Amino acid sequence: MATVQTTGVSPASHLARRGVPVLSVVDEVALRHRLRLTQGASAFLVLIVGSWYSVLGGLTAGTALTIAVLPVVVPAALRFRGAGLLLTVGALAVANGLALSALAQVDHVVIRSVTRDAAMHVVGIVVGVAAVLWARSVWGDAWVALFFGVGMLMDGALGPTGSNAWKFAYGLPVTVVVMSLAWLTRRWYVEVGGLLLLAGVCAVQDSRSMFGLLLMATALVMWQAWRRRSRRRRSARSLLVLLAVLGAGVYQLGKALALEGALGTAAAERSARQIEQSGSLLVGSRPEMGATFALAEARPWGFGFGVVPNGLDLRAAKGGMAELGYDPDNGYVHRYMFGRGIELHSVVGDLWAWAGLLGLLLAAVMTVLLVRGLVTRLAAGVASGLLVALTLRCLWDMFFAPVYSSMSILALALGLALPLAAARARRDPAPARRVALPGSRVAAHT
Numbered sequence: 001m002a003t004v005q006t007t008g009v010s011p012a013s014h015l016a017r018r019g020v021p022v023l024s025v026v027d028e029v030a031l032r033h034r035l036r037l038t039q040g041a042s043a044f045l046v047l048i049v050g051s052w053y054s055v056l057g058g059l060t061a062g063t064a065l066t067i068a069v070l071p072v073v074v075p076a077a078l079r080f081r082g083a084g085l086l087l088t089v090g091a092l093a094v095a096n097g098l099a100l101s102a103l104a105q106v107d108h109v110v111i112r113s114v115t116r117d118a119a120m121h122v123v124g125i126v127v128g129v130a131a132v133l134w135a136r137s138v139w140g141d142a143w144v145a146l147f148f149g150v151g152m153l154m155d156g157a158l159g160p161t162g163s164n165a166w167k168f169a170y171g172l173p174v175t176v177v178v179m180s181l182a183w184l185t186r187r188w189y190v191e192v193g194g195l196l197l198l199a200g201v202c203a204v205q206d207s208r209s210m211f212g213l214l215l216m217a218t219a220l221v222m223w224q225a226w227r228r229r230s231r232r233r234r235s236a237r238s239l240l241v242l243l244a245v246l247g248a249g250v251y252q253l254g255k256a257l258a259l260e261g262a263l264g265t266a267a268a269e270r271s272a273r274q275i276e277q278s279g280s281l282l283v284g285s286r287p288e289m290g291a292t293f294a295l296a297e298a299r300p301w302g303f304g305f306g307v308v309p310n311g312l313d314l315r316a317a318k319g320g321m322a323e324l325g326y327d328p329d330n331g332y333v334h335r336y337m338f339g340r341g342i343e344l345h346s347v348v349g350d351l352w353a354w355a356g357l358l359g360l361l362l363a364a365v366m367t368v369l370l371v372r373g374l375v376t377r378l379a380a381g382v383a384s385g386l387l388v389a390l391t392l393r394c395l396w397d398m399f400f401a402p403v404y405s406s407m408s409i410l411a412l413a414l415g416l417a418l419p420l421a422a423a424r425a426r427r428d429p430a431p432a433r434r435v436a437l438p439g440s441r442v443a444a445h446t
Contacts, residue, residue: 038138042137045073045134046131049065051151053155057116058116058124062128063128073127076133076134077134080133080418080420089358089362090125093122097122097355100304100305100355101115107310118354118403124411125403128412131415132411133418141416145176145180146176146177148176152408155408156170157169176412180386183386188385191385191386192385194385195218195385213396288345288349289399290320295320297316298316302360308339308341318333345400345402346400347366347402348363351403370417371395373391373417374417387417390412
């Protein structure tokens with residue numbers, strides 16, 4: 001019988017002498033407890049950020065909580081490529097917007113409460129991205145999106161729904177929740193089914209733009225699945241061309257369906273009227289573009305947070321809208337767009353008007369990060385249906401939706417789009433495997 005010699009050296013000491021890091025039982029329990037605490041805190045923060053619950057005008061509970069834990073959130077966010085640029089440009093844009101507001105007092109009325117609210121809207125987007133990135137460092141991406149979606153659903157249930165509850169309150173939250181659950185199944189056909197179901201609901205609820213975007217997202221997810229099965233590779237340039245072609249195709253399909261009454265009688269009548277006025281469904285449905293171009297030509301450096309346009313500005317804006325065949329002498333223009341500051345019904349236009357050229361730079365940075373995140377994941381064959389749908393929606397909002405209705409969705413989409421820095425990704429997984437918890441990001445790597 002073979003004998004086992006004992007040397008008095010424990011296996012842990014032997015490994016330690018060879019340079020292999022070993023956690024003691026106490027250290028591992030403490031690390032596991034710390035990870036659970038971080039997971040719980042980050043999940044709660046993302047849920048509150050998603051709810052976008054206002055505590056003082058534009059300041060939300062999520063923004064306030066994220067600012068309170070910035071020393072923890074920012075280092076985790078900076079592990080993701082592009083986060084540092086976004087945070088820096090966002091801070092500069094807010095500072096520039098406040099400076100423009102101070103300078104505009106010479107010949108414009110500045111409403112202080114609107115200045116505060118608009119500035120906090122921009123701050124909320126940027127710190128919201130940081131909160132999502134912090135949660136992604138300890139949770140799987142689908143779980144982070146689900147927490148955020150539940151928060152959005154809470155906000156939709158508690159807030160005003162307007163005349164169309166799906167379009168103005170529940171459509172986006174339900175989309176995020178349903179597609180997060182589909183993402184968790186890791187089955188592309190489940191995601192396609194979810195997208196088609198949601199597109200169908202949008203079709204019967206007079207949500208024309210979201211209907212088209214979900215159809216486009218469905219086509220991209222199906223194309224990605226086919227490409228994976230056929231093992232064909234596509235360059236970033238070819239993917240951009242594909243996105244442009246799909247966008248044009250979906251636009252023409254949506255236009256035809258709307259005019260033929262497939263999306264409802266009201267949508268058909270409204271679409272026909274918009275085409276008659278401007279010659280284009282896109283331009284006719286967004287006459288605010290005329291005001292944006294006219295104001296940018298008259299005052300290219302922007303206005304500032306909370307600045308109310310004077311008589312010259314108003315005449316220029318109304319003239320730009322009239323050139324598109326739109327009659328600007330109505331309450332929408334006088335009260336909504338220019339009654340309390342400037343609202344140009346596009347993220348790009350609003351950020352330019354509020355924060356000048358640095359606001360425009362912030363919009364450009366967000367757009368580039370969104371497109372890069374989508375294209376790189378499609379090229380790798382790992383883009384989820386939710387990420388595709390969110391990115392398309394945010395790119396639409398950049399030009400055709402106001403900041404206030406796009407804030408939460410921008411924070412989530414940008415937070416999911418940014419990739420983990422390659423150098424950091426190579427260093428992190430190995431030690432993380434020791435304390436992986438169910439549903440966590442590190443568990444997904446094990």
